[in-house]
Amino acid sequence: MDSHKIRNRTLFLAAVIFTGALAGAFVWAFFLVMNIGLNFVWKTLPDRIGFAFFPLVVCTIGGLVIGLYQKRFGPYPEELNSVMKKVKQNGRYEYDDIGISSVAALLPLLFGGSIGPEAGLTGAIAGLCTWVGDRMKRFGSDFKNLTSIGTSAALSAIFTAPLFGFAAPLYGSCEENGDDDDTLVLPKTSKIIVYLCAIAGALGAFMGLGALFGGGMGLPRFTEIHIGTTELVWLIPITLVGAAGGWLYHLFDRFSLGFSTLLGNRPVIKAVIGGMVLASCGMVLPFTMFAGESQTHTLSGIWTTMPAIVLLLTGFAKLFTTPFCIHTGWRGGHFFPVIFSGISIGYGCALLTGADPVFCLCASTAAVCGGVMRQPLMAVLLLFLCFPVKGVVIMLVGAIIGSAIPLPKFLQPEDGSLAKPSEKANEGDGGKPVGKTGTS
Structure with missing residues (x-):
């Protein structure tokens, strides 16, 4: 292998780890802002002006804000399934509206919406990874895979579930054999290593930032189970x-x-x-x-x-x-x-x-x-x-x-x-x- 190839492979691996870390940091920052906003709307405000119908007033105002925002910008963010489908089909996700989509993902969460953050976060991170890939594609065609890799890293950080994050972007994606059935198709060993590096970068950044500065998000971990x-x-x-x-x-x-x-x-x-x-x-x-x-x-x-x-x-x-x-x-x-x-x-x-x-x-x-x-x-x-x-x-x-x-x-x-x-x-x-x- 010549020095040029070695340099590009090394650069690509570094970009993969950076992409994972970027995804993890973005997820951490989003959750931090979300938790600050939730504490203000649902703890600070009720302590000062709380009354019996406080949720009705806040959610009605929230609906008005969300509706006006969508009237102005459109129905953001896209569903998770739609984001993943575009990444699989096109190998990229357009990033022109990352800011608009991120705000749209945050608003319903702040006003108490019974929804998860994964749709808006995955779209924003897929766009960021596409942006990085576009600026590094001159170093090799492998960089076009950064969007799919970033999606995997994002899902791992959002759910702190590396196996789910690894498998989800690959589910039903059968590009190597030309099929399109509902199966989990594993890529080549080299790609598996790449995905795992990105996931490690994402979880490392997400958990590291959480340990240093607080924030983050996660369901409780149940460790003891009795089966009789x-x-x-x-x-x-x-x-x-x-x-x-x-x-x-x-x-x-x-x-x-x-x-x-x-x-x-x-x-x-x-x-x-x-x-x-x-x-x-x-x-x-x-x-x-x-x-x-x-x-x-x-x-x-x-x-x-x-x-x-x-x-x-x-x-x-x-x-x-x-x-x-x-x-x-x-x-x-x-x-x-x-x-x-x-x-x-x-x-x-x-x-x-x-x-x-x-x-x-x-x-x-x-x-x-x-x-x-x-x-x-x-x-x-x-x-x-x-x-x-x-x-x-x-x-x-x-x-x-x-x-x-x-x-x-x-x-x-x-x-x-x-x-x-x-x-x-x-x-x-x-x-x-x-x-x-x-x-x-």
Whole structure:
């Protein structure tokens, strides 16, 4: 190998690690700003001017802000599935509107939206990585892969789940054999090493910045699980309860899409209604608001003081508020809220059955995620971020049963992609970011 090739390979590996670190740092900074904003809106303000209907006022104002922002700039951010599809098909993601998209991703989170941050973050990081690749492509064609590599690193940092981050961008991507089926196709060994380097850079930057300056985001880590006769007796019933949640998610998603379509091209009205419905649910069942990450930490400390029926209703209600938010303009991801829903349902099942709580969480959450994602392997890889490896068999059983529950044709996702929510969210607003849009 000549010195020119060695230099380019070394430069490429350095760029990969830098890309991963850039993704991790961006995720950390986004979460830091989000947490500062959430503390101000939902802790500082209520302490000063709090009153009984505070959530309704804040979410209504939030809906107005979100709607006006979308009316001005378009339906940002794009869904995670749409971002990943563009990266797979084009090998790049345009970066002209990174700032607009990042603000659009932040707004619904600050106002209490029952959505996750992964959609907006992945799009912004994919754009940044494309920008880096464009400026380094003269050093070799390998640099065009930085966008896909950055997407993998971003997902790893967002969920602190390296296996999920590694597999998600490769799922269904069969470029090396020309197929397009719904399978996980591993690239060559050299590419695997490259992806792992990027993931290491992302997690290193994300966790390092969090350790030095605080901030960050993450679900609690459940480390102890007991599997005995009682647990095995209740495995299928608990799994079926979780699978019912995954099935209902698709029903709620279809209902929300129909409601959004009925309202037509009125982003402001839709977002205000979305905020009012979100707040109404939140005033009855407070945990139905927000992404669910910090709420999971809180719930894990107080669930034994709550009635089982409240825990179950909270889990199922959140499976409604998430797609309703997405379709009414509070755009974002669904992974964190869906995981929270499974955990809330699992705690309710633990109170009802007396089975080990972490066992119940593994079974119900895997079934909910399997039912929503319809991809058992990806659901389990995602759930490694909070559940012990010892529970992998329980998670596999739950995810397989959840994904095997058949959906009526009118509820079936239109493709076999990783992200299942609302590819057509806000289709009345144009279906994709196109600048100024619509009426009020």
